[in-house]
Amino acid sequence: MTDIVTRRLRLRRFRVDDAPALARYRSDPSVARYQTWRSPIGRAEAEKIVAGYRAENPEVPGFFQYAIERHRRPGLIGDLAVAIEAGGGQAAMGITLAPDVRQHGYATEAMAAVADRLFTLGVRRITAACDTRNTASARLLRRVGFEEWGRENQYIEERGTHADHLLFTMSNEQPRRTS
Numbered sequence: 001m002t003d004i005v006t007r008r009l010r011l012r013r014f015r016v017d018d019a020p021a022l023a024r025y026r027s028d029p030s031v032a033r034y035q036t037w038r039s040p041i042g043r044a045e046a047e048k049i050v051a052g053y054r055a056e057n058p059e060v061p062g063f064f065q066y067a068i069e070r071h072r073r074p075g076l077i078g079d080l081a082v083a084i085e086a087g088g089g090q091a092a093m094g095i096t097l098a099p100d101v102r103q104h105g106y107a108t109e110a111m112a113a114v115a116d117r118l119f120t121l122g123v124r125r126i127t128a129a130c131d132t133r134n135t136a137s138a139r140l141l142r143r144v145g146f147e148e149w150g151r152e153n154q155y156i157e158e159r160g161t162h163a164d165h166l167l168f169t170m171s172n173e174q175p176r177r178t179s
Contacts, residue, residue, distance in 0.1 A: 025098035
């Protein structure tokens with residue numbers, strides 16, 4: 001696998017030593033609030049999660065989780081999930097960042113770079129979804145170039161409640177914004 005390198009970031013395969021950072025930010029209530037995983041995540045569970053991520057291939061249909069780190073301060077700051085459907089024409093993506101690195105444009109930069117990679121691989125359409133209450137995530141998706149196309153009411157149970165999700169799409173023919 002070739003890393004994806006942007007102006008400030010490196011998106012790479014997970015390493016064993018990423019488990020403590022993954023456990024830390026995924027256990028933060030502000031990070032886990034709109035996610036489907038149960039929190040907190042202990043170190044042993046994070047090690048199992050990272051081991052699974054290390055076995056994935058980003059260039060074939062299936063699931064891949066990129067580890068995100070900064071050039072100037074290496075170390076895991078987040079992760080970006082990609083699921084390429086069989087046939088390779090469509091993919092879905094989602095991102096999670098540690099709370100101390102939000103509001104710096106890293107999510108926009110990472111998502112735009114992965115979208116470029118997916119389109120280079122022949123993906124024609126990328127989808128994303130977010131909880132309707134997660135307005136920051138919806139703004140991020142629009143900033144990257146996703147267009148809102150629908151809503152799923154009471155789509156998924158999150159911590160005992162059913163959440164509505166906004167649905168977004170981007171095609172390889174749409175112009176994208178990255179700022």
